[in-house]
Amino acid sequence: MNNKEFIAALSQREDFPMSDTRMLVQHLIAELTSQLEDENVVMISNFGSFEVKKRLERVVVNPGTGQRMLVPPRLALTFRASTTLRDNTRKGGDAV
Amino acid sequence: MNRRVNIAELADGIAKRATIPVSYAEKFVQSFFGVIGEALVREKLVKVKGLGTFKLVDVEARESVDVNTGERILLSAHSKVSFTPDAGLRDAINRPFADFETVLLNDGTPTELMEKETAAEVETTSAEAEASPAEATAAAVAAVAAQQLASPVEVEASTVETEPEPVVAEKEEVEAKPEEAEATPAEDMPAEEEPTESAPAEDVPAETEVEVAPVEQEPVEAEPEIIDVDEPLKTEPAEVAEPTTEAVADEAAAEVEATDDQTPETLAEINNNESENEIETSKTNSMNNIIKNILAALVCMFIGYAICYYFRPFELPTLSPATQTEKNEAPTDDEQANDAAATEQTEATAEPQAAKPAPQVKNDYPQIEGGEYMIVGVLANDTMKAGKMLTKMAIQYYGDKDLYTYICKMNNIENPDIVPLNMPLVIPKLEKKQ
Numbered sequence: 001m002n003n004k005e006f007i008a009a010l011s012q013r014e015d016f017p018m019s020d021t022r023m024l025v026q027h028l029i030a031e032l033t034s035q036l037e038d039e040n041v042v043m044i045s046n047f048g049s050f051e052v053k054k055r056l057e058r059v060v061v062n063p064g065t066g067q068r069m070l071v072p073p074r075l076a077l078t079f080r081a082s083t084t085l086r087d088n089t090r091k092g093g094d095a096v
Numbered sequence: 097m098n099r100r101v102n103i104a105e106l107a108d109g110i111a112k113r114a115t116i117p118v119s120y121a122e123k124f125v126q127s128f129f130g131v132i133g134e135a136l137v138r139e140k141l142v143k144v145k146g147l148g149t150f151k152l153v154d155v156e157a158r159e160s161v162d163v164n165t166g167e168r169i170l171l172s173a174h175s176k177v178s179f180t181p182d183a184g185l186r187d188a189i190n191r192p193f194a195d196f197e198t199v200l201l202n203d204g205t206p207t208e209l210m211e212k213e214t215a216a217e218v219e220t221t222s223a224e225a226e227a228s229p230a231e232a233t234a235a236a237v238a239a240v241a242a243q244q245l246a247s248p249v250e251v252e253a254s255t256v257e258t259e260p261e262p263v264v265a266e267k268e269e270v271e272a273k274p275e276e277a278e279a280t281p282a283e284d285m286p287a288e289e290e291p292t293e294s295a296p297a298e299d300v301p302a303e304t305e306v307e308v309a310p311v312e313q314e315p316v317e318a319e320p321e322i323i324d325v326d327e328p329l330k331t332e333p334a335e336v337a338e339p340t341t342e343a344v345a346d347e348a349a350a351e352v353e354a355t356d357d358q359t360p361e362t363l364a365e366i367n368n369n370e371s372e373n374e375i376e377t378s379k380t381n382s383m384n385n386i387i388k389n390i391l392a393a394l395v396c397m398f399i400g401y402a403i404c405y406y407f408r409p410f411e412l413p414t415l416s417p418a419t420q421t422e423k424n425e426a427p428t429d430d431e432q433a434n435d436a437a438a439t440e441q442t443e444a445t446a447e448p449q450a451a452k453p454a455p456q457v458k459n460d461y462p463q464i465e466g467g468e469y470m471i472v473g474v475l476a477n478d479t480m481k482a483g484k485m486l487t488k489m490a491i492q493y494y495g496d497k498d499l500y501t502y503i504c505k506m507n508n509i510e511n512p513d514i515v516p517l518n519m520p521l522v523i524p525k526l527e528k529k530q
Contacts, residue, residue, distance in 0.1 A: 001135045003145040010131050014124060024114060024124055029146040031109040033188055040099045042106060047129040048177070052189055059201065072196030077189045079150075079179035088137050089152055090174045 036077060048081040136177065148181040165498040166467030461524060462505050471502060473525040480519040486512050493523050502526060 001009070011021035032050070035042050042050040057073040081089070107122035114121070132150055135142045140152040157173040187194065461471040475493060486509075490500035504512050506524040 001139045001142045003143055006131065006135065006142060006144055009135065010128060013127050013131060024110070024116075025128065025144070026146065027110050027113040028106075028125060028128060029144075029185075031106055031113060032147070033185055035101050035106065035109070036185075036189055037191070038099075040101045042101045044103060044106075044125070044129050047133055057196075068201040070199045070201055072193060072198065074193050074196070075190045077148075077181045077186065079177070081177040085133050085136075085177060088133065089177055 044082075046082060046084045048079055048085055051078050051080065052076070053078050140175075144182075146182055146184060148179055148185060151178045151180070152176070153178045161466045162498070164468050164496070165501045166464040167498075167501060462508075464501060464505050467502070468529060469499070469502060469526040470529050471506060471524040472527040474522055475525040476523040478521045478523055480515050480517060480521055482517060486515065489521070489523070494526065499526070 007018060007021050007025065010016075010025070011018045014021060016024070032042060036050060036052050039052050044050075052075050055074050055076050058071050060069050060071055061067070062069065103122060103125050107118055107125050110116075110125065111118040111121040132142050132144065136150050136152060142150045144150075152175045154175045155173060158171050160169050160171050161167065162169050181189070461473070463471055478489065486500040486503055487497040490503060491497045500512060502524050503509070503521060506522050507519075509515055
């Protein structure tokens with residue numbers, strides 16, 4: 001499901017016009033991003049939690065050339081599915 | 097910072113941004129993630145622009161071990177949710193660290209510890225701090241000293257190179273002699289590096305004098321007088337004054353020569369002053385060098401000791417017992433103890449490696465591999481009676497029914513569901529593994 005289909009499904013469910021839905025989605029993502037930039041944990045019940053985690057710098061080796069690179073530390077966004085979502089998807093995964 | 101934000105708080109922010117009622121915003125957030133969840137189950141992939149991609153990834157069935165009981169468990173195949181953030185969101189999150197880039201490491205860079213680099217930096221900064229009270233010349237001296245430490249062969253070469261030049265200077269002009277004579281004995285005293293440090297300073301006047309020499313060929317007769325006067329006096333005003341008298345007596349060429357003479361002399365004076373500064377700084381430097389040499393010697397001794405220590409055990413098995421005992425006499429007490437242990441090991445088993453597991457399994461009790469506990473002794477004796485269960489006994493003795501596996505292990509019960517009546521049971525004493 002791509003972005004367009006997602007907006008369509010959401011607008012149908014909310015009974016909003018597509019344009020309004022698109023705008024609201026943008027606002028939601030902007031708000032989510034600003035919360036995550038403050039390193040807050042965003043918990044969505046029945047879905048999961050978004051958390052920013054710090055990854056330490058590390059040395060990696062290119063197996064082809066043997067070159068060693070120092071990868072800098074970074075802040076990574078992680079998502080952890082809630083148990084309800086996990087159970088739902090597990091069922092879906094088993095069905096296939 | 098690190099606060100937990102729930103749907104209500106998120107909806108608050110959205111309501112402010114979009115100027116809609118909070119209740120709408122909250123409902124919208126819930127349906128937003130609801131649609132993602134449903135679509136994920138249905139289509140296994142949801143892309144949301146600006147947020148990222150949610151995907152269902154299949155996980156194959158695999159075997160694992162229960163950490164508590166050491167039992168083997170089969171984890172069934174399932175699918176899990178993976179989330180890959182959009183490039184824009186990822187960069188926005190990583191903005192504080194955006195300036196960092198992946199760096200290619202050179203071959204010489206030590207990877208295991210960054211502490212070493214910081215230590216080296218501290219050393220260099222301390223060296224700079226020592227140099228800072230003195231002037232730039234002192235810094236140059238320190239640099240020379242550092243180079244000398246790094247390569248003693250170069251130092252030898254430079255001394256060899258500088259040696260012939262003073263000889264040439266002596267031949268051409270004797271004036272250079274007193275300055276060198278003043279410089280070298282004073283500088284020889286504090287440390288070994290000094291001759292080379294003073295050498296470049298001496299080279300400068302020597303070379304200029306060599307250049308002057310062909311010009312001076314005509315008034316050679318006048319010069320010895322100056323030299324005779326210069327050597328006993330050695331005072332700065334006298335040196336400056338005499339060339340002027342010489343200039344009056346001789347021709348215009350002699351004037352040029354006199355000025356040429358002055359410049360090397362003043363240079364030499366400056367060099368003398370510098371060499372005094374060098375002596376002062378070199379005293380501190382020599383102290384540092386002595387300390388560094390001692391430290392280097394200690395490090396060498398330690399490394400040698402370590403090498404001996406590490407290589408010896410591998411040699412032991414090949415040696416005959418007689419030579420072993422001979423060797424045992426030489427090392428220190430610790431080594432003797434180790435050697436004694438090693439000889440015991442070699443007596444017990446042919447290979448020393450085989451002796452290593454022995455102390456770990458000093459108690460002869462069976463162990464569960466990968467279990468959280470270790471069987472270290474006998475806690476109690478019991479007998480299997482009707483209505484009793486291994487799990488109940490585990491709860492009775494350990495407070496955890498899962499630990500019945502240790503009772504099975506202790507009593508060689510293969511099937512925990514079938515235990516004969518009145519079977520004597522040994523309840524093992526458990527100790528948590530480190």
